Amino acid sequence: MKVSFKVNGKSETVEVSSDTPLLWVLRDTLGYTGTKFGCGKALCGACTVHLNGRAVRSCQTQIGSIAGSDVTTIEGLGGNHKVQRAWEALDVPQCGYCQPGQMMSASALLSTNKNPSDEDIDAFMSGNLCRCGTYPRIRAAIKAAAKMS
Amino acid sequence: MEKIVKNEARRDFLKVSGSAAGGLALAFYMPTARMAQAADGGSPNAWVKIAADNTVTIMVARSEMGQDVYTSMPMLVAEELEVDINAVQVEFAPPAEVYINSLLGGQLTGGSTAVRDGWEKLRKAGASARMMLVAAAADNWGVDASKCSAANGMVKGPGGKKATYGSVAAKASTMEVPKEVPLKPASQFKVVGKTKQKRLDTAMKVRGTAGFGIDTVVPGMKYAAVAMPPMMGGSLISYDDARAKKMPGVHSVVQYSRGVAVVANDYWTAKKAVATLDPQWDAGPNADLDMTSLWSKMEDASNGAGAVFRESGNADQGLAQADKMITAEYRLPFQSHAPLEPQNTTAHVTADKAVIITPTQFQQLVPHVVAGATGLKPEQVEVQTTFLGGGFGRRVEVDYCIDAAEISQAAGVPVKMVWSREDDMTHDSYRPAGIYKLTAGVDANGKLQALKFKSTSPSISSRLFPSIVKDGVDPFAVEGIDNFPYLADAGMNFSYVMHDTGVQVGYWRGVSHNLNAVALECFIDELAKNAGADPIQYRIDMLDMGSTKHAWSGLSAGVPVGARMKTVLEEVKKKSRFGKKMPAGKGQGVAVMEGYNTVIAIVAEVTVDSTMDVTVDKVTAVVDGGTLIHPDQALAQIQGSINFGQGAGMISEITVKNGTVQQDNFDGYRAVRINETPKVMDVHFVKSDGAPGGLGEPATAVIVPALANAIHAASGKRVRTFPALPENVAAG
Incomplete structure (x- = not known):
């Protein structure tokens, strides 16, 4: 079709x-x-x-x-989206394979929740696996992005 | 129509790989067409290419699977080449002799060796290239090279003379290669150890433009989906391609050694068509294999004699004379690598050439196995390495490269073969399961006098590198215990029972550190408890501070680690406030290990609830990894390893029924998610100017006993069967 x-x-x-x-x-x-x-x-x-x-x-x-x-x-995030800037500032990716999905989830989270708590991040991001274990930086990057304009 | 498969013996790629690789520490020469490029104009050596427009390209001969070789290895070259690390281009190297990893004897990424192997080699490559550029400029100016210097991609000579690297690169490549290549002292490092250095691949990984294997597109390419025997050792009997062939977009249905593939215009069509093939399988020799019989046979084997790999004094006598004997048995499960990018390869096989574009950790082996499968010669096989969406040891195997080559050859078109997650998880080479029996003799104060350690586990190297297995000992099965760091003056006897279970095993991040060191460090905790001692002080008091080199420690330093262990243990005690009062249901646990010449102590804090469900609250790690090349990414490796190891220790497990792996996706095989990771992860590095240690793997092992020991402190339960799921905690 x-x-x-x-x-x-x-x-x-x-x-x-x-x-x-x-x-x-x-x-x-x-x-x-x-x-x-x-x-x-x-x-x-x-x-x-x-x-x-x-x-x-x-x-x-x-x-x-x-x-x-x-x-x-x-x-389509554009490369200058605050999530991408935060991901880049903290060098979040290791192998990088999961990171597009992580950033699309994180940007969706931040679009409805300007200042997510650890619990909010856990709830929203637990569907995105990272086998390299970049979770500490994902968490930190979401918080950093939340503070960006 | 239904196709009956002729019962041909499946070509055994293991045999091919065994003879081709010939074993670790046996480098082999493999000429390739692309090797000639190393001597092209503008290439002072195989590691550096400098174009007339001053573009500097540094070759990376290890696979980037997250561990930062894309940045840390060029940093070593750039340090001596005197170029701006942030302006260099990076290229993945083709297979060539010059790129062989001298710690492994092959062009192979594994064993946490990339930086250790490159530490001197890559700095010398940079220095040698710089010296040739300087010599070329000096020759142009008619001055002595000693009057010239190099900085920031520029040669400077007397009287303000300047020449860009690009302007002298072609001439430099014809200059004599210097024999003496002095390296700058650590005090003059400008790149190595730079704390603010960013990864060179982050920008593309953040924009979705990094090219993983699965993203490969070549002209005329078709997509392949596959059906492989679900049972280990099974084979294809028949399939029916009538429906598939009628589906729009299907190019062909082809049989290959391992199964049957549909080649189509897009992956979804190929996958839907595969589902119509109704393949019939011969279950093969493992049709009755299940975990009950598997563990029972392994237990029987563990009661037999093992090959002794480390012995001192008389352990039996020491046990007989001890005030008390303490025994424990630990069981560790199979694990899947489960890199998030499923196995895939793009292959284009023609009558006289094969191009293989693949996410591999072992590019040097690929031409040999593809040649074996296609009838081509190894030198007719070109290999291009992509970014790897995780590796963890899975991509040391080359099975999927062979599959794609066979499918392309049969279909007569370039093919991108992509495995489903289910294909990937059920056709892995799994982290071995094992049984670990420890018996200690202690004196009246609980001090260790004698120790027997016996592991029973499948051997990985017997399949992949048989020549390194000697006298019943696989060196990759005794890591994490061959370097036993404590004293047991009356005697030690460590043995290994090689036991095949029918499940194919492979090198999994941390390899047998994740088995032996887990059992050992859990057991040491039991001894400390028996002694009524602080488990950190108990360890410090029994450290062997002497100089012992252990025969099997191939990838460890084989040098004394007692002093380094004491340092990390004392530091982790302070940083974690070990021994602080914890509320009911919470506890701290410690573990320490040397692996890959890195020494790590970890304290974990957990909460165990009434259902024996465990929450990991905090992890404190102190790491002596020697000189850190890229400190922020050293930290990233420890953070990631802790998460990876936590999964294996707490929730992940592969089981088998009727010869078939029971977990086929991330619902059955649980991997750690963000909500399960510790909210606080506190990692410290010991300041060191020692040789770099490997950082990609060791912490994956240390976290597991630290967690198990914390679970005991919180709940009184000893985890003897892993992973530490509630039922296994409750049974302790």
């Missing part, structure tokens, strides 16, 4: 089967490879993107269900 939607503000139309996860449309069809595949079951958060401003797992989001929606990927 043909589906039209926006990725990072740009209109896209793809022709794929309607059950194709948004993840694979982004990666394979449109070339937005910043969004990562980790588990395919919404267990790791590596594929997190924003759908109409809310964080979703793109591996569980069928393309047929999002016609007309706005999708933001890590490429």
Whole structure:
């Protein structure tokens, strides 16, 4: 089927089967490879993107269900987003594979909670796995980003 | 139509790898087409390329899997090359003899060796290149090189003469390679040890532009999804490709050694088509394998004789004469590496060439195994290493590179093969499980007099590097105990029972430190408790301060660590306020270890509730890692290792039923999440000008006994079976 939607503000139309996860449309069809595949079951958060401003797992989001929606990927954060600046200032990434998903979750958290507590961070970020164990810096970077304009 | 698979013996890549690698410490020469580039104009040596426009490129010959080689190794080159580290380009090196890791004998990333191997080698490479650039400029000016100097990418000569590196690079590459290459003293370091140095790969990792293996795209590329036997040692009997072949977007269905693959225009189509293949499997030799029988057989094996790898005095006599004998047995489970980037490789195999683009820790082996699988010659195989989305030892294995090459060859197109998480987790080479039996003889004061240690566990190296296994001892199975740091004057007898379980095992971050040192440091805590002693002081009092070099300590320094252990133990006692009064249900535990020439003491603080559920509240670590190249990332490695080790010690476990791994994703195989990590992680480094220690692995092991000992302090329960899930704590 043909589906039209926006990725990072740009209109896209793809022709794929309607059950194709948004993840694979982004990666394979449109070339937005910043969004990562980790588990395919919404267990790791590596594929997190924003759908109409809310964080979703793109591996569980069928393309047929999002016609007309706005999708933001890590490429669309722009590079100067406060979460990216905080991540860079604290050198959060190690292998870096989970970090696009971590930053998409963190930016979604900060969009609704300007000053998240440790408990807020735990609750919102526990769906994003990091096998390298960058958690102390993720926590610190979210707090640092919260203080940025 | 249904395809019946001919019952051919699966080509054994292990055999290939065994003969190709020939074992650690046996470097082998492998010419590649790209090696010639090392002598091109503008390349004073294989580590540095300088373009006419002054672009400086530093080659990194280890795989970047999070541990910071992308920055820390160029820092070593830049220190002596006298260039701005933040302006250099970094390239991953192809396989070539010059890039062999002298601590491992292969171009291999592992064993926390990258910086230790590079410490002198890379500074000398930078210095040698600088000297050749200076010599070239001096020759142009007709002055003596000793009258010239280099700084910030520029050669300066008498009378204000200046030449950029780029302007003399081509000539420099023809100058004589200096024989004597003096290095600057630590007091003059400008790059090494710089606390504010940022990682060179952060910007792209923060923007999503870092190229991992799975992000590879080559012209004409198709995508492959696979079906592999779920049972260990199983094989394909038949499959039905009728439905798959009718699906739009499917290019082909191909059988390969390990299973069957669908090659399609995109991954989702390939994956959906694989689900229609209805593969039938021969369960193979492990069809009845389950954990009950596995542990039972391992227990039987542990009652037999082991190979003695360290002995002094007469342990039996010492035990017989002791005032008291104390025994304990610990069991440690299988673990999956589970790097977040599932295994994948992009392969393009044609009649006379193969290009393999892959996230690998062992690029040197890839041409050999791909040649073996495709019929090409190793020199016809080009390997490009990408960023690795985690490694942890999984990508020392080259199985997935072979698979992708076979699939590309059969399909006749460039193919990116991507495993599902389920493929990855159920086709790992797992951290060995093991049984650890310890018997101590103590005197009336509880002081250790004699110790017997016996481990029973599968050997990893018997499969991967058989030539290093000698007299029944795999050196990678005795780490963390061969360097036993304490005194037991009456006698010690340490033995290893090599026991194959049918589960394929592999090098997992920290390798057998994560087994032996866990058992040992838990046991030492039991001895301290018996003695009624402070567990830190108990350890300090029995440290061997003498000079002992242990035969098997291949990756450890093999030098005395007693004084370094005393320092970290005393420091961690202060920093953690060890022994402070804790409320009911809370406790502190300590552990110490030397591994990879790094000495670490950790104090963990936990809360154990009435259901024996454990919360990790705080971790304090004191680390003597020698000279730190990139201090902030040394810290990052310790932080990450503590989280990684916590998972293995507390919640993660792989089990087997009917020869099939029971955990296939992050629901069954739990990995530590942010809400489970300690809110306070306090890491300190001992100031040291010693040789750098390895930092990527040791803390993964030390955290586990520190947690177990804290659980005992909080609950009175000894964790003897890991992970420390509530049922295993309750049983203690």
